[in-house]
Amino acid sequence: MPPHRARVRALLARWPRPAGRLTLRSRVTLWATSIVAVAMILAGLGLLLGLRNAMWHDLDDTVGRRVSDVSSLVAHGQLRALIPSNGEDADIVQVLDASGRVLASSESEVRPGSRSAFPHPLPPALVDGRPMTLHNLRIGDGGDFRVRARPVHVDGRPATIVVAVSLAQAERTLASLVTALAIGIPALTALVAWTISLTTGRTLRPVETLRRQATHISATDLHRRLDLPASRDEVHALAVTLNDMLARLDSASAAQGRFVADAAHELRSPLTAIRAQLEVLAEYPDPERDPSVAAALLEDTERLHGLVEDLLALARSEDPARQSQRATVDLDEVVLAEVRRQRGLTATGIDARRVSAGRVRGDAGALRRVVRNLLDNARRHAAHQVRVALTERDGTVELTVSDDGAGIPPADRARVFERFTRLDEARSREAGGSGLGLAIVGKIVTSHGGSVHADEDPSPDDGGLGGARLVIRLPSAEA
Incomplete structure (x- = not known):
């Protein structure tokens, strides 16, 4: 590119654009008035040409008749x-x-x-x-x-x-019309511009009211709501949508606050235990007791590590960026691999004979975490037996994990998927885990477009195990 053209383009790029600084009211008025002005000019030209052609046609008829008359003479x-x-x-x-x-x-x-x-x-x-x-x-x-x-x-x-x-x-008639149009079109354009500006200003007034109210809402008072306009129009719908958004933000902020508080409380317990044992170990060295203290410290550290891993998994399950990294997953292979892993950790029997083929689209690592947490939960509460079933039917893949434990009371079946939830028989952190396992399951399944719920397994007389049954439904890959 020649140097002078490059300089011209650079100057044009730096040239201020007034339209970018105009308000919405001004831009609407400018564009609408311009369109109306162009339309009136075209209509005026059409009127002039039409009138001229009509007058010329009448005059042509007149001279034509006169020529015929003289020809007759x-x-x-x-x-x-x-x-x-x-x-x-x-x-x-x-x-x-x-x-x-x-x-x-x-x-x-x-x-x-x-x-x-x-x-x-x-x-x-x-x-x-x-x-x-x-x-x-x-x-x-x-x-x-x-x-x-x-x-x-x-x-x-x-x-x-x-x-x-x-x-x-x-020609005098056309000149008079041109004069009238030259005066009328600018006057009418000015009237249209004033009308559009006034109408746009009144239309945008509720929007400006909403904007002023929104500027006074901060992260500390998300409970506040915008005033709804009296008219049932698009601005009213916008205000309703903004209020719904504020309600969701308020709920998310409250949930985040509770999560931070619960996480801090859960982390404090193992850290306090580790600190106390380290202080005792430093203050009163005892070669005979040191191995047992080290083992306790290792156990608390492992529990702390598991809690941090659960928190990290829960945070990842809420990351929208990870939802785009999905592929087709053979869920039956994931289930069978986790069953083999669990059998090496416990004497509790795990029946996986009802696992059939099932393919879904998702994050293989996240789905593996779902299956692991379900089996960990079932193994922790089972008396002797855990049963796993996987079926695919009507575009839905269903995973069921049952145990022969005490089951989940109906009042707690929805609550078990909340963060840091431990039922009465599992309140001890050593027995009940961190309270995040099923919460992670719920978040991952929901982010994959599925659903999860807890139920009661049929009694052994009806072919079930009689304890808790956790059911997950995911869209199949074919669907």
Whole structure:
């Protein structure tokens, strides 16, 4: 690119753009007024052209009839030096010979044999019978005329009938219309601009009210709501949507606050235990007791590590960026791999004979965490047996994990998927885990477009285990 063009482009890029600093009201007024102004100008031009064509057409009809009348006189041999008026529009009629001299005229002051004021020779189009406009003719009062001609023979000699009608009145009418449009269009454009600006301002006034109210809402008072406009229109719908958003933010903020408080409380317990044991170990060294203290410290550290891992998994389950990193997962393979892993950790029997094929789209690592947490929960509460089933039907993959434990009371079946929830028989942190396992399951399943719920497994007499049953439903990959 030549250097001068590069400099010009750089200057244009730095040139301020006024439209970017205009308010919405100003931009709407500017654009709407511009469109209306262009439309009125085009309509005015169309009116002028239409009126002009209509007037020209009427004048052409007039001169055409006059030519026919004079032709009739010539044909009947009644042509005289002075052609009589027909009582219609003021026109000028002349019959010219081949040299352009007047044979007869409708004007008494024009003598036969005198040179005509019409151009000689006449334009070919006019001789062919087509009407034309001739400018600055010195006939009658002078000026522009609409002219029509017809070749005839007078006394056996070629001649031409020429009829002209003045355009003065038509031009005055068009000039008056142009003046009216030149005054009316700007005035009407200004009126339209004022009307649009006023209407837009009144329309946007509730939006401005909502904006001012929204500026006073901070993270500490998300409980506040915007005032709803009285009108049931789009602005009212916007206010309702914003209030719903504030309600969701308020709920999320409260949940985050509770989560931080619960996490701090849960982390404090193992850290306090570790600190106390380290202080005792440092203050009172005892070679015989040190191994047992080290083992306790290791156990507390592992529990702390598991809690941190659960918190990290819960945070990842709420990360929208991870939802795009999904692929087709054979859920049956994930289930069977976790079953083999769990069998190596416990003597509790795990029945996986009812696991059949099931394919879903999702994050393989997250789904593996779901299956692991379900099996950990079932193994922790089972008396002797855990049963796993996986089926795919009607576009849905269903995973069921049952145990023969005490089950979950109906009042707690929804609460078990909340953070840091431990039921009465599992309140001890050593037995009940961190209270995040099922919460992680709920978050991951929901983010995959599925659902999870807790139920009671049928009694052994009905083919079940009689304890808790956790059911997960996910859309199949084919669906």
